[in-house]
Amino acid sequence: MTFQFRLYPTPEQEKQLGITLDLCRKLYNSAKEQRETDYKQEGKTITYAMQQNELPALKQQFPAYKEVHSQVLQDCLRRLDDAYQRFFRGEAGYPHYKSADRYVSFTYPQPGAVLRTFAKAGSIYLPKIGVVKMNAHRPFDQAGVTQINVKRYADHWMVNISVKAPDVEAGAAVESTVGIDVGLSSFAALSDETKVDNPRYLRKAEKRLKREQRRLSRKQRGSRNRQKARRKVAKTHQKVARQRKDFLHKQSCRIVRDHDLIAVEQLKVRNMVRNRRLAKSISDAGWRQFITYLSYKAKRQGKRLVQVPAHGTSQTCVCGADVPKTLAIRIHNCKVCGLIQDRDVVSAKIILQRALKIAA
């Protein structure tokens, strides 16, 4: 389970965050370069362990690296190693050098060891950065934190805090429930106030597919070129479908594993696709396919999937008040009970409410 909170660093801290990210990226790129040259020149395969052992020497040579936490540096090398492993297994292309706009986050992979304190509520201690103000709008189990990831966006910083799910005793009838709403900005929003993003590789592949389809439509009917273009489109299409399926399987597995009752909207996909702004997120995400996966996985594991009428879930509040909003309004703001939250998360909560009523 991952919690995402906004960070409010001081100008000094923000500078340090930027420096850290930049050093991480440079380390990643030079570690990649080292792997390549050593392989080309000596046929030597460099491993993660070998590169990690060189970190102390790196710090001696480039003192700036002393200002980056060692776990964070190790994580850069780990990312590179993962990228190579995925390539060797045939799951991904050859690792690229990372430009500044592609390397946007750094990670403390074992915060237990460094997470001495969360300073007073509303801030987080990031080793080598300091105590940074954080908009922690919801409590989480600090003892269960497994990873802290700091991410740069266009004009702000966020922190993703991964927390291990509480242990469930075997046979204990713990009723865990969750509501899921189709996200507009993300793939889905959950009633536990987390969000699931559309993976970047998928968005990219889909963009490529669209480009190829446009190209195909310009080719002359019956021509050789058209045949060629059609084959290309079919191939990309297949690849995108495979990647999307894989993503949907992973997400549905996780949700069914973690919850006993899962609530979703009955989707009238045809109606929604007519609305052009919604069309992209709905069809792209393969929402219908997702519900199908949820449904059979839930059945197999003896869990419940409840589909509720979709009507008005984005126009009311959990307190029952009407909170009308257009698509452009991203934040739910209820004047009656004071709830201020991401609109999709509120919808997910209402979907869960309705499902619990039906289930009862």
Ligand SMILES: [Zn+2]
């Ligand atoms: Zn309300």
